Structures are given as structure tokens and as C-alpha cells.
Amino acid sequence: MPSDLKVDVLVVGAGPAGLAAAEVASAQGARVLVVERMPSIARKLLMAGKSGLNITKDASVDHVIEACGRPWLAPMLRAFGPQEVQDWMRGLGQEIFTGSSGRVFPVAMKASPLVRAWAKRLEDQGVQLWTRAVWQGFDVPVLTEDGPRQVIAKSTIFAMGGASWARLGSDGAWAKTFQAEGIDLAPFQPANMGFDLRWSEPMLRHAGTPVKAVRVMAAGAEVSGEFVITERGIEGSAIYAISAAVREAMGTDGLAISLDLAPDRSLDALTGRLSRPRGKMSQSNYLRKATGLQGVKMALLREGGPLPQEARALAERIKAVPLMLRATRPLDEAISVAGGVTEMALDRDLSLRARPGVFCAGEMLDWEAPTGGYLLTACLATGRWAGAAAARFAAKST
Structure with a gap:
């Protein structure tokens, strides 16, 4: 077996929430490893971008908080709301425009230019990325193409998605492992579905x-x-x-x-x-x-x-x-899901009460929102919030 890898922050899942977490944690000086079981990153985001990537909603933060239906997400959305998402897009070299309904899109309309620019930023910040790497459970080696690798992390961020579009990487299989640890979960239900x-x-x-x-x-x-x-x-x-x-x-x-x-x-x-x-x-x-x-x-x-x-x-x-x-329609066909890790299972930093220093973000959390830019905004906001908290936790553990 290859030697153990020691990092400050381990991020499990390379969707929008996971990449946002990695970006913020690495910008704060943390050594970050992202593991993704699929062959490439941000596959669901790329699929969404095929019909025009609606990245956020040009609306008030209060409106977005209400649309997400979970008041406990308010601090994260106030820290990184619609305006911050637009500034972040511009910072990655992506021109944007606002449609008549207030939906915000990149001028390119596709997700691929954004994902490439984002990946380059993460690489420049020293983030390591393992694809085709499977998280198998708490305190268990990550299964990679080269065999099991033990990752020793000061803090961990889970951003493994919900339980829809399994072929793109989010199958919700993590829920059984979390439940076995006594972590409180709300049952998955389809959201934004036919x-x-x-x-x-x-x-x-x-x-x-x-x-x-x-x-x-x-x-x-x-x-x-x-x-x-x-x-x-x-x-x-x-x-x-x-x-x-x-x-x-x-x-x-x-x-x-x-x-x-x-x-x-x-x-x-x-x-x-x-x-x-x-x-x-x-x-x-x-x-x-x-x-x-x-x-x-x-x-x-x-x-x-x-x-x-x-x-x-x-x-x-x-x-x-x-x-x-x-x-x-079946859960796997839904654009998003309701259910997941509940507010009761988390502290204000999105750390699991049952496992301090282990954070959750994105669609793993129990919330739902309509389409129209709300989903991606909340995934980015919770990812960044968890990334900052994980970096602080790791720094204190040094």
C-alpha cells in the first residue's frame, strides 16, 4: 500500500459545494485534497450547463433565503449571496448577463469554461485532486485506482451530493454510513421533479x-x-x-x-x-x-x-x-432532493456534532429550493462556509 497522505483538509466530492470548500480552505493556507469517485469533476454542473447554466438569481438575499426554506442557512447565504456569486464569476473571467426573469447566466451559456477556470485556480492554490477515488467510510482508507490510500486529515468536508442523477456521481449511498454513526438524517425525497x-x-x-x-x-x-x-x-x-x-x-x-x-x-x-x-x-x-x-x-x-x-x-x-x-417521478430523475443531514446534526459551522472537525455542505444538507439559480447559490454558499470553518479547525489542530 502507498504511504499515508497527511493533509489539513480532506474534501469528499468535487461538485460545486466541494470545489467551493476547497477553494476557500486552500486560499486560507490549508493543504487540501479533493477526492472524487467519478472520472472528472463537476459532472452534474456540466450537465446543467448544457441547457444554459443558470448560476444564480439577481434578487435580494432575503428572497434567496426564503426560497431555500431553511432559516439556518441564512448566515451562509448572507456571506455569499447572489451578488457575491456574480463577482466570483467575473473573477474567474466569466462574463455574465441577467435574463428578463432575473436569472443570471454566463455569456458563454455553458459550464465548461467556468469549470476549467475554477480547476486552474484550485491547481494554482495547491489543491490536490484524486478522481476515481472512493470514500468508503469514516476512518477507512480511500479506494483509489492504485489501491487503498490512508488519508490523515485534520478536518474533513463531505460534499457528496444528494440522491438524484446517480450516473453523474450523487447516489446518496453515504446516507447508510452516516445513519450507522447515529447522525440525524431526514429521508430523501425528490425535489424539482416531474x-x-x-x-x-x-x-x-x-x-x-x-x-x-x-x-x-x-x-x-x-x-x-x-x-x-x-x-x-x-x-x-x-x-x-x-x-x-x-x-x-x-x-x-x-x-x-x-x-x-x-x-x-x-x-x-x-x-x-x-x-x-x-x-x-x-x-x-x-x-x-x-x-x-x-x-x-x-x-x-x-x-x-x-x-x-x-x-x-x-x-x-x-x-x-x-x-x-x-x-x-423517481428520485433519481429529480433535479435535486429534499432531505439529508439535518440542522440538529450540525453546529453553526456545519460541523457534525457527532464528529467535531467533520463538516457537510451542498445537497447533503436537508434543504430544497426551486430552480432558477437558488440551488447553485446555496451549494456554493454552504461549501465556502464549511471550507472556511474546516481551515480554521485544521489550523487550531496544528
Whole structure:
């Protein structure tokens, strides 16, 4: 077996939280080793960047804290919030812009230039990186391509992700090891996920089609935006925005939601247009001319059952098309997860109460947030917070 390696800070996991932790700890002079079981770093971040990397939200810190739903994350987000994320991006040579919804993107729209610049900074700061290196448990050698390596670290930061997109590195397998140590965990649940629906055959022909300019209402929540029809149900930004509320309200028989297919028109205005004589027009043509509904929206309208003939009732249907969600999509398909290491298991530095000097960050922690830049902001913030605390702990252990 190769000789033991001694470091100040061991970081397990090379996603956004782990890399952020390594960056801050090494900048404070700590000798840092990052171990990553996948062949390369930041694989989930790179996948997210394929459709345009939404790095943060140009919003107040208070808004971001509220979106993350865990007040105990507030100190971390106040220390590294949306403005700090943008400054950090610029510091890595990445030009950014803010979209109309307040979402912040790199001009390149991809994650790869950011990851390359970040990796170069870490290398310049002396951070060591082992890929294809598997953490096997507390006080157990790291399994590397060259065999087991014993790493002796003054402090350790775990940033191994949640339990979604296992093929990119975060499978949640660490949870069993943590539970065996008596560390308090909240069960994993899917977050920012799609839902199953039993579509009719005509509706299945629209699989892959986006539904734009729609309001989704469910479980006391509502959001305007767009989503996508899938063969199994629905997914997309408007669905993700209410997914937590739907998940919590869903029973064994599913949950009824409704769609407003004409959110920019009032019920009275629709009723007025639908009260006009139909003449010789077909119902579909009449509805298209009177309401503008066609294509996938027309299909959704019919999915709600036989169409009422009376104008007011038909307008009410357009403003509230009923759909029955059957179940959430599987955990591994979710963009993110709820659950993980609880607030009770941690001190204010994100160190495990059961193991002082061992810190956790990112999606391993029990929090969730909607898409739109909140997820990455909180991962970076908690990673940096843990990195600074781990470096301080290591310095005191010298």
C-alpha cells in the first residue's frame, strides 16, 4: 500500500459545494485534497450547463433565503449571496448577463469554461485532486485506482451530493454510513421533479411539446410559466416551482391540479367571446378564433373531459382544466432532493456534532429550493462556509 497522505483538509466530492470548500480552505493556507469517485469533476454542473447554466438569481438575499426554506442557512447565504456569486464569476473571467426573469447566466451559456477556470485556480492554490477515488467510510482508507490510500486529515468536508442523477456521481449511498454513526438524517425525497399522468392516446401525440403561457394551480400554490408534456406526465419549470407543495399534499390516490390555459384573459372576457354565434364553424375552429387555443392547449382542454356547451361553463373549463397527478417521478430523475443531514446534526459551522472537525455542505444538507439559480447559490454558499470553518479547525489542530 502507498504511504499515508497527511493533509489539513480532506474534501469528499468535487461538485460545486466541494470545489467551493476547497477553494476557500486552500486560499486560507490549508493543504487540501479533493477526492472524487467519478472520472472528472463537476459532472452534474456540466450537465446543467448544457441547457444554459443558470448560476444564480439577481434578487435580494432575503428572497434567496426564503426560497431555500431553511432559516439556518441564512448566515451562509448572507456571506455569499447572489451578488457575491456574480463577482466570483467575473473573477474567474466569466462574463455574465441577467435574463428578463432575473436569472443570471454566463455569456458563454455553458459550464465548461467556468469549470476549467475554477480547476486552474484550485491547481494554482495547491489543491490536490484524486478522481476515481472512493470514500468508503469514516476512518477507512480511500479506494483509489492504485489501491487503498490512508488519508490523515485534520478536518474533513463531505460534499457528496444528494440522491438524484446517480450516473453523474450523487447516489446518496453515504446516507447508510452516516445513519450507522447515529447522525440525524431526514429521508430523501425528490425535489424539482416531474409527475406521472395517464394521458389519453390523442394527448400522447403531444409528448415532448412545451405548453407556454399557462398558470398551474395545485395544493394552494399557483405559478405562471411553461412546462413540457412527456409520455408519462408533465415536467418543466412551472411544475418544478410547485413540486414541493404538490409532493407534500399528494396522497396514495394522487392529487388533482388545474391549468389556466388563458392566464392573460379574465373569465368574463372569455365568456363574452364564447357567447358569440358559432355559425357554421367547427368547434375547434370556433374555439381557436374565440380564445386563441390550438395545438397542445386544445388537446389539454379536451383532456379534461367533454367540453361544456354553455359559454360560461366553457370559459370556466379553460380557466381551470382538471388533471390528476398520479405520483412523483423517481428520485433519481429529480433535479435535486429534499432531505439529508439535518440542522440538529450540525453546529453553526456545519460541523457534525457527532464528529467535531467533520463538516457537510451542498445537497447533503436537508434543504430544497426551486430552480432558477437558488440551488447553485446555496451549494456554493454552504461549501465556502464549511471550507472556511474546516481551515480554521485544521489550523487550531496544528
